[in-house]
Amino acid sequence: MIDDVLQSRYRVAHKLGYGTYSTTWLCRDCQTNKYVAVKVGTAESNSREADVLDYLNHSSPLDYPGRAMIPSVQDRFVLHGPNGHHPCYVTALAMCSVSGAKDASYKRIFQAKTARSLIVQLVLAVECIHSKGVVHGDLHTGNVLLRLPADFDQLSIEQLYERYGSPAPEPVVRLDGKPLESSIPVSVVPPIWLGKASEQLTTSESNVLLSDFGEAYRPLNEHRCSSHAPLSFVPPEARFEPEQGLSFPADIWSLACSIWIILGQRPLFEDILATPDDITAEQVDTLGNLPLRWWKKWEARHEYFDESGQPKQGRQVRSWDDRFENHIQFPRQKAGIPGFDVEEKAAVMDMLRSMLSFEPKKRLTAHDVLKCEWMEKWALPDFEKFHSWEHGGCEKLA
Numbered sequence: 001m002i003d004d005v006l007q008s009r010y011r012v013a014h015k016l017g018y019g020t021y022s023t024t025w026l027c028r029d030c031q032t033n034k035y036v037a038v039k040v041g042t043a044e045s046n047s048r049e050a051d052v053l054d055y056l057n058h059s060s061p062l063d064y065p066g067r068a069m070i071p072s073v074q075d076r077f078v079l080h081g082p083n084g085h086h087p088c089y090v091t092a093l094a095m096c097s098v099s100g101a102k103d104a105s106y107k108r109i110f111q112a113k114t115a116r117s118l119i120v121q122l123v124l125a126v127e128c129i130h131s132k133g134v135v136h137g138d139l140h141t142g143n144v145l146l147r148l149p150a151d152f153d154q155l156s157i158e159q160l161y162e163r164y165g166s167p168a169p170e171p172v173v174r175l176d177g178k179p180l181e182s183s184i185p186v187s188v189v190p191p192i193w194l195g196k197a198s199e200q201l202t203t204s205e206s207n208v209l210l211s212d213f214g215e216a217y218r219p220l221n222e223h224r225c226s227s228h229a230p231l232s233f234v235p236p237e238a239r240f241e242p243e244q245g246l247s248f249p250a251d252i253w254s255l256a257c258s259i260w261i262i263l264g265q266r267p268l269f270e271d272i273l274a275t276p277d278d279i280t281a282e283q284v285d286t287l288g289n290l291p292l293r294w295w296k297k298w299e300a301r302h303e304y305f306d307e308s309g310q311p312k313q314g315r316q317v318r319s320w321d322d323r324f325e326n327h328i329q330f331p332r333q334k335a336g337i338p339g340f341d342v343e344e345k346a347a348v349m350d351m352l353r354s355m356l357s358f359e360p361k362k363r364l365t366a367h368d369v370l371k372c373e374w375m376e377k378w379a380l381p382d383f384e385k386f387h388s389w390e391h392g393g394c395e396k397l398a
């Protein structure tokens with residue numbers, strides 16, 4: 001696939017990564033001399049994601065600042081291969097995801113100004129899609145991409161390889177030694193890494209693209225009762241009240257969990273080897289009692305709590321405040337990266353607490369989040385230093 005030219009236009013330079021239903025390739029657009037990402041769906045997969053992106057980019061209102069963080073579909077086509085028809089679409093190339101930048105870092109922390117700017121952009125993006133009646137449905141930091149600087153396009157493919165490494169194909173072999181079927185590629189290429197470690201990312205480089213709209217839905221037209229987001233980002237109503245259908249507040253829960261991990265080092269609800277019951281217990285430890293109807297429905301509650309709702313003896317319980325200290329402030333201090341003062345901590349905790357109400361209807365909307373004290377006093381000013389709000393969108397200044 002490397003070096004192929006798709007549609008007589010997109011030269012495949014490297015692989016960016018893959019998911020369940022697609023592989024994304026780094027290509028050079030020979031018409032514009034710019035790099036792009038070409039997402040190639042698995043055979044016979046649908047083109048829903050590109051349809052959602054087209055809708056978000058072309059439906060009114062057009063003047064939401066968050067539209068700048070929604071990728072636009074530059075081109076669409078279908079490739080025909082031995083496995084069938086593959087829907088493809090072309091978007092801007094990104095550097096890496098927010099979670100990728102953290103994974104590339106030993107410290108796993110963003111500078112405070114960078115974190116604030118990333119959060120503003122993520123909330124603006126969510127406000128924009130909600131205003132158009134769309135729920136993202138899979139919000140987490142792996143789906144928050146960071147744009148590349150414009151001068152990246154000046155690199156030739158040779159210079160790209162010199163700086164980031166050439167593709168290194170590895171042969172595909174069957175463990176039983178038999179020959180490959182004709183539908184299997186003879187080699188595969190490990191993805192390129194264009195990103196940076198989280199603490200090295202400056203505010204002016206922190207330009208967000210919200211990606212992966214494969215799970216997006218319009219709650220007014222479609223009943224969605226499950227969430228495919230990673231376990232620690234899944235809203236509790238998906239577990240306790242799926243029959244009610246998920247809606248915009250489900251994104252707000254996942255948005256709060258994403259904000260937490262951008263501010264600190266570790267997720268709000270620890271998900272390593274966790275079961276859905278472990279996550280519910282973490283949520284109760286952090287946020288207090290579940291609504292009674294959910295509490296009664298939760299069969300495993302006796303493993304974590306006694307009849308009066310007190311944590312079982314010997315179980316380590318970490319409060320909301322402990323988590324802020326241990327997940328956000330202490331790792332920052334240890335990494336030598338400034339944390340948040342008492343006043344800012346109170347404002348950010350207040351905002352997150354109101355986004356993490358167990359009752360979906362009581363959660364803030366994305367629009368409300370933008371009006372919170374923390375946003376107005378701390379986050380928006382940092383964001384505005386590097387971005388302007390002109391032209392109905394938001395453009396990078398620096």
Ligand SMILES: Nc1ncnc2c1ncn2[C@@H]1O[C@H](COP(=O)(O)OP(=O)(O)OP(=O)(O)O)[C@@H](O)[C@H]1O
Pocket residue numbers: 016017018019020021022023024037039091092093094095096097142145211212214
């Ligand atoms: N525009 C882009 N620029 C750079 N990298 C990208 C771009 N789009 C996707 N990627 C990378 O490609 C990989 C696959 O992303 P993709 O959104 O296709 O799948 P996913 O979310 O990992 O999985 P799934 O298809 O199961 O939802 C990820 O590592 C992602 O960071």
